[in-house]
Amino acid sequence: MKRKWLELSALLLPGATIIAIFITMMVAMVRYSFAPGGPSAIGDGFTFEHYGRFLGNPFYWGYLADSLRISLYCTLLTAVIGYIIAYAMYRSGPLVRLIVGAVLIIQFFTAYVIRTYAVMLIIGKTGLINTLLLSFHLVDQPVRILFTEVGVAIGLVMVSVPFMVFPILASLQRISRNVEMAAASLGATPMRIFWTVIFPLSLPGVAAGIVIVYLFELTSYIVPGLLGGGYSDMIANFIYNKAMRSFEYSFAAAAAVVTLLLSALIVFTLNSLFDRLTRYERAR
Amino acid sequence: MTAHAPRHIVIRLIGAILIMLLILPIFILVGVSLNAGVEQTFPPQGLSLRWYENLANRSGFIEAGRLTLGLAVGSSIVSVLASLCAAVALARYTFPGRAFVLTLLLSPLIVPQVVVGMGFLITLSALGVFNSLFSLSLLHLTITLPFTVRVVVAALSGMPASLEQAAQSLGARPLRAFFEITIPQIGPSLVAAGVFAFVTSFENFTASQFLVWDRMTLPVAIYTSIQTENDPTAAALSSLIVVIVVVLIAIFHRFVIKHMFASS
Amino acid sequence: MAAVELEDIRLSYGGLEVLKGVSLRLASSEFAAILGPSGCGKTSLLRIIGGFSDYKGSLRIDGRDVAGEPPHRRNIGIVFQDYALFPHKTVAENIGYGLRMRSIAKPRLDERVSGLVDLLKLQGLEQRYPAHLSGGQKQRVAIARALAIEPKMLLLDEPLSALDKKLREEMQVELRQIQKKVGITTLFVTHDQEEALALADTIVIMTEGRIRQIGTPSDVYLRPADEFVAGFVGQSNLFNAEVMKIEGATITARLDGGEVVTLNSKELVKTGNRITFCVRPERFCLSRPDTQMNDANIFEGRVDHAVFLGSHWQLGVTMNGSRKIKVQASEGRSEGETVRLLWQPDNAIVLSA
Numbered sequence: 093m094k095r096k097w098l099e100l101s102a103l104l105l106p107g108a109t110i111i112a113i114f115i116t117m118m119v120a121m122v123r124y125s126f127a128p129g130g131p132s133a134i135g136d137g138f139t140f141e142h143y144g145r146f147l148g149n150p151f152y153w154g155y156l157a158d159s160l161r162i163s164l165y166c167t168l169l170t171a172v173i174g175y176i177i178a179y180a181m182y183r184s185g186p187l188v189r190l191i192v193g194a195v196l197i198i199q200f201f202t203a204y205v206i207r208t209y210a211v212m213l214i215i216g217k218t219g220l221i222n223t224l225l226l227s228f229h230l231v232d233q234p235v236r237i238l239f240t241e242v243g244v245a246i247g248l249v250m251v252s253v254p255f256m257v258f259p260i261l262a263s264l265q266r267i268s269r270n271v272e273m274a275a276a277s278l279g280a281t282p283m284r285i286f287w288t289v290i291f292p293l294s295l296p297g298v299a300a301g302i303v304i305v306y307l308f309e310l311t312s313y314i315v316p317g318l319l320g321g322g323y324s325d326m327i328a329n330f331i332y333n334k335a336m337r338s339f340e341y342s343f344a345a346a347a348a349v350v351t352l353l354l355s356a357l358i359v360f361t362l363n364s365l366f367d368r369l370t371r372y373e374r375a376r
Numbered sequence: 377m378t379a380h381a382p383r384h385i386v387i388r389l390i391g392a393i394l395i396m397l398l399i400l401p402i403f404i405l406v407g408v409s410l411n412a413g414v415e416q417t418f419p420p421q422g423l424s425l426r427w428y429e430n431l432a433n434r435s436g437f438i439e440a441g442r443l444t445l446g447l448a449v450g451s452s453i454v455s456v457l458a459s460l461c462a463a464v465a466l467a468r469y470t471f472p473g474r475a476f477v478l479t480l481l482l483s484p485l486i487v488p489q490v491v492v493g494m495g496f497l498i499t500l501s502a503l504g505v506f507n508s509l510f511s512l513s514l515l516h517l518t519i520t521l522p523f524t525v526r527v528v529v530a531a532l533s534g535m536p537a538s539l540e541q542a543a544q545s546l547g548a549r550p551l552r553a554f555f556e557i558t559i560p561q562i563g564p565s566l567v568a569a570g571v572f573a574f575v576t577s578f579e580n581f582t583a584s585q586f587l588v589w590d591r592m593t594l595p596v597a598i599y600t601s602i603q604t605e606n607d608p609t610a611a612a613l614s615s616l617i618v619v620i621v622v623v624l625i626a627i628f629h630r631f632v633i634k635h636m637f638a639s640s
Numbered sequence: 641m642a643a644v645e646l647e648d649i650r651l652s653y654g655g656l657e658v659l660k661g662v663s664l665r666l667a668s669s670e671f672a673a674i675l676g677p678s679g680c681g682k683t684s685l686l687r688i689i690g691g692f693s694d695y696k697g698s699l700r701i702d703g704r705d706v707a708g709e710p711p712h713r714r715n716i717g718i719v720f721q722d723y724a725l726f727p728h729k730t731v732a733e734n735i736g737y738g739l740r741m742r743s744i745a746k747p748r749l750d751e752r753v754s755g756l757v758d759l760l761k762l763q764g765l766e767q768r769y770p771a772h773l774s775g776g777q778k779q780r781v782a783i784a785r786a787l788a789i790e791p792k793m794l795l796l797d798e799p800l801s802a803l804d805k806k807l808r809e810e811m812q813v814e815l816r817q818i819q820k821k822v823g824i825t826t827l828f829v830t831h832d833q834e835e836a837l838a839l840a841d842t843i844v845i846m847t848e849g850r851i852r853q854i855g856t857p858s859d860v861y862l863r864p865a866d867e868f869v870a871g872f873v874g875q876s877n878l879f880n881a882e883v884m885k886i887e888g889a890t891i892t893a894r895l896d897g898g899e900v901v902t903l904n905s906k907e908l909v910k911t912g913n914r915i916t917f918c919v920r921p922e923r924f925c926l927s928r929p930d931t932q933m934n935d936a937n938i939f940e941g942r943v944d945h946a947v948f949l950g951s952h953w954q955l956g957v958t959m960n961g962s963r964k965i966k967v968q969a970s971e972g973r974s975e976g977e978t979v980r981l982l983w984q985p986d987n988a989i990v991l992s993a
Contacts, residue, residue: 096469103465104477106458107521111480114518118487121495124502173394180391183384192391194625195399197632201621202402203579205595206614209602210401213408213611218417220404253398311488313582318602328490328582335586341498348494355488470654538724541692544711545718546738546789553712560728 125345142346152330156351159326162241163309166248170305171298173249174256178297181257182264199254204314211247212238212318239321247315252308256301263297264290299366306362307355327351402618409611416608427612437597437613443509444578444594451516452524452573456566459524463532464554478529485522492519493583500587508591515583520573527572531565532558568631571624642702642792642825643668644689649697651684651849658684659695660849666793666827666842671819673840674829677872681849682829683721686795689827690718702792712741717786717824721797723778725770731781732757732766738789756784759818776807783815787822794819796828800835812838833873837861845869867916867991876918876989877965883913890985891915897960901937903988916991921954921968923987927980936982939965943977957981 128139146152181189199207214220215237222234237243267290275285309315313328320329331351335344404418412422431437462481466474484492492515500511535558543553559566581595588596594617601610625632644666651659659681666672674682687693689701691711699706706714725734732753739749757763760780770778779799786794799815800808816839819826830836836843837857845852845860845868853865864870867878881893881901891903893915909915927938941959955967957979965981973979 100465100469100471103461103469105461106454107462107481107525110455110458110517110521111483113514114484114492115480117492117495117499117518120499120502121491124498176387177391177394177398180384180388180394184388184391188388192395194629195395197625197629198402198618198622199398201575201579201625202618203581203595203598205579205581205599205602206405206617207401209598209610209614210405212602213404213416213418214401216416218415220400220418223418250398250401307488311490313490314599318599328488331490331494332585335494335497341501344494345498348491351488352491355491356486359486536722536724538720538722539726541690541711542718542720542724542785543726543737544692545690545714545716546785547712547715547741548737549712550710552741557726 121345122349124342125349127342129342142343143350145343146347146350152347155325155327155330156354158324159310159328162245162248162324162326163306163312166245166252166309167302167306169245170249170252170256170309171302174253174301174305175260175294175298177253178257178260178264181261196254196257204251205318207251208247208314208318211250215243215246215319238319239323241320241324243319244316244324244326247319248309248312251312251315252305255304255308259300259304260294260297263294263300267293296366296370299362299370303359303362303366307359310358311351311355405611405618406615409608409615411608411611414607416606416611427608428616430609431613431616434609437594437601440592440594440597443512443591447512447516447593448574448577450513451520451577452570454517455520455524455573456528456570458521459528459569460566462525463528466529467532468537478525481525482522484518489580489582493586496583497586506589508587508589511587511589512584512591512593515587516577516580519580519583520577523572523576524569527565527569528562531562531569535561564631567628571628571632575621644793644825644827645698645700645703646685646689647698647700649685649688649695649699651681651688651693651695653684658849659688661697662846662849662851664844664851664854666825668825669823670842671816671826671840672828672842672844673836674827674844674846675831675833675836675873676846677831680846682846683797685846686718686797686827686829690714690716690795715789715791717789717791717794719779719782719786719794719796719799721799721801723770723782725773725778725781725785727770730767730769731762731773734770734781735784735788737785742789752788756788759787759821760784775803776811779803779811783818787818787824791824793825793827796826798830799828801830801832808835815839837873843873845872847872862989864918864989864991867918870918870989870991875921875966875968877921878916878918878991880914880916883909883911883915886911891990893917897963899939899960901988902935902985903990904985905988905990907990909990918989918991919983919987920989921966922952924965924967924969924981924983926967926969926971926973927982936984939981939983941965941979941981943973943975943979946972946975948972955979 125142126138126140128137128141177192181192184192212219216222217234217236217238219238221237222231225231225235237246271289271293272285275289280288310326311328312326313332316324316326316329320326325333327347328351331344331347334340334347407418407420408416409427410423410425411417411420412424412426415421459481462477466478496511496515500506505511539557539561540550540553543557544550548556579595580593581599584593585596585599592600598610598613601613644664646662646664649659649662650657662681662685674685676682684693688695688699691706691709691714701714726737729737735756736749736753739752744752753766757766760783762777762780762784765773765777765781770781773781779802783799800811803811812835828839837860840857842854843857843860844854845865847868853860853869855863860869860873864873864876870876870878879895879901881895883891883893884900885892886909889904889906891905891909892900893903894900903917905917907915924939925936939957939959941957941963944956944958944964946956947954953969953972955969955973957965957967959965967981
């Protein structure tokens, strides 16, 4: 009996150690966010000054607000595009699914930095869009898309779509084929079958995708960093700048803690909301 | 196949257009990298491989590449082994708080990258640790573990316990039964876990950039190059990586496909 | 061959008592079945004997207490419900696995494997992988693999439940033959009472973690120990009655509905006792105009439903407007028809009061 506990502890040790380190880092960060001190200093003591500073100044918490706003409409856009792609895949043969799946997986496994850079090359001054616009004489000068919020939005959507497609596709594939045939036999047109049967049944996948994507876009660094060029910083950029440019570690930590709490709140809220909306799915 | 293909032609067409828009950037990337001149234009003005050849001279990239590769290989191996042990513990032993342990093991997944990076930065700075290799190793272990745990736990619980028990009843000692019977069964999943871990570590940027003191990782180097340099160098390096990724996927596609649908 | 003794075995799982004091004795070469509904604890018992579960109480195999002995040293052959064939090994490799563990030399190993292949009629399948075998074939490979190690006993967990009816009946016969031939002590677990009746020398009826009766198939069928056994093994019709008169072995009793019946039973009852007795569906005769009445009991009723099952008819008859009786008859009747059911006093099974 004693041996079993020994074995168990030994097995859990490596994983537990790694997680312990992680949790220690997180807890320490929370601790230091309450530490007084300005640039390059992490003092002893306890203070709310950093939180006060962050939450009190609209210039600061504005980054959070902007991030929430941008991610919101980008996530919705991603959801629509992702759903269309997933549904098109669902209605196609195995070969098409394989090819499209391969394309998405390649996207999935290519670093965000690279993918975002590639978007830069499309929306930049000498990029594809401007080249086309200029050569068709639709504009006289290159249009500025890069380094604006629009550019960031385009980037966010393009980078997030693969995350949306897979959960939706999985959820579509879980729908029993017979359900559609039953609906048709009862007189429903294809359009109605989609809106009253297929779409509702695929919602859990959409919900899962939305939660993943929203959180990802909210805390995204690379896209606003490269495509925003400082003009459209989001919360992640803010935290980084405060930490690595001004060395205001504790202040940055406070902002990070607020972001973490907000993320947790959002995940919890979205999950509860979606759970209630898709209650029928779990009766099986 | 569900309903008749012709009826869905509209949606499939729209889907096709969207997918092509999605791959477009990669094509542009490759195209830009082949520019003969220094301008990052598309279509490329003149074709040349000079920027690829140039990479060989960029010791900064090569160094960063080595570091990143080492981190990726190291953390995937350690993560897979650690998750294998943890998965066995969770699957074959009953103890209070099992669900909680699993949640803990997966916890880094729900923390935003920037927060993870911040946490590591501030703690290590407070402790006076300014060694990039050490810090990055810890970071990458933390980041890759939840991915491997998810895959390996799913694989192990998908395998009926009766297989190992049958081997034991036939005289195989528990350890032997594990290696001869269980491991071959979950082998493909272990490979998939390794691949996921490798990719996650290799491409990690947001958290890693906080720990760049004396050495930097490849994604960080690329990012810096994009912001500071004005020629297709970064494009060449990026295209090279994409090609490598495509090759890797082609080799490992069997293992990876079925895990793509795991929900968090 | 091993003799097995279980004494007061108890097992709790997460607050739930799965086994509540099970005692059982198996003689060498005995073929016993543990029969019971799902969740009665029979599989847990099997796992305990195999060494895969902790337990309280005593388990002795061949007179030796095996507490703490790990499974790989018990030398017990196990056939799992899902067969548990190693998917990455061929049929021959599966069967030879236990022999490999015992470091048997290759020539001997091959010889033994081919002997079992012949015994279990698996010729031609030696190089196949489990994925390419039918259910029946997998079953036989699992049995061969367990027998290969020349175990001191064989445990089977619902061995035939995954097979279709015809195959199941064939395998039942084969299993019996093999067991007799090899003479191995065998314990198998099932919820299918027909299977238990067909295969076993001894049947152990279990429910809710306890043993209700141990006996031969005819013991258990003709002399069920209580209501549960009567209802579980075979079909039954249960009646409550009050004893009015006793004359030797003949009991006169009045049913709750007022009918008076005569029963022959050795059970000790007293006048005024309330008893429960059971009459099997096949013991009812449908009366015809020329039927001899003798001292048979007569129930009158209307036919609720009549189902033709090929070899016999299954009728549901309502007596006195409320009580429902299941009847198995060799001829049919139409729904709504009035029938008279005759049954002999000897065919009443009085259950312990």
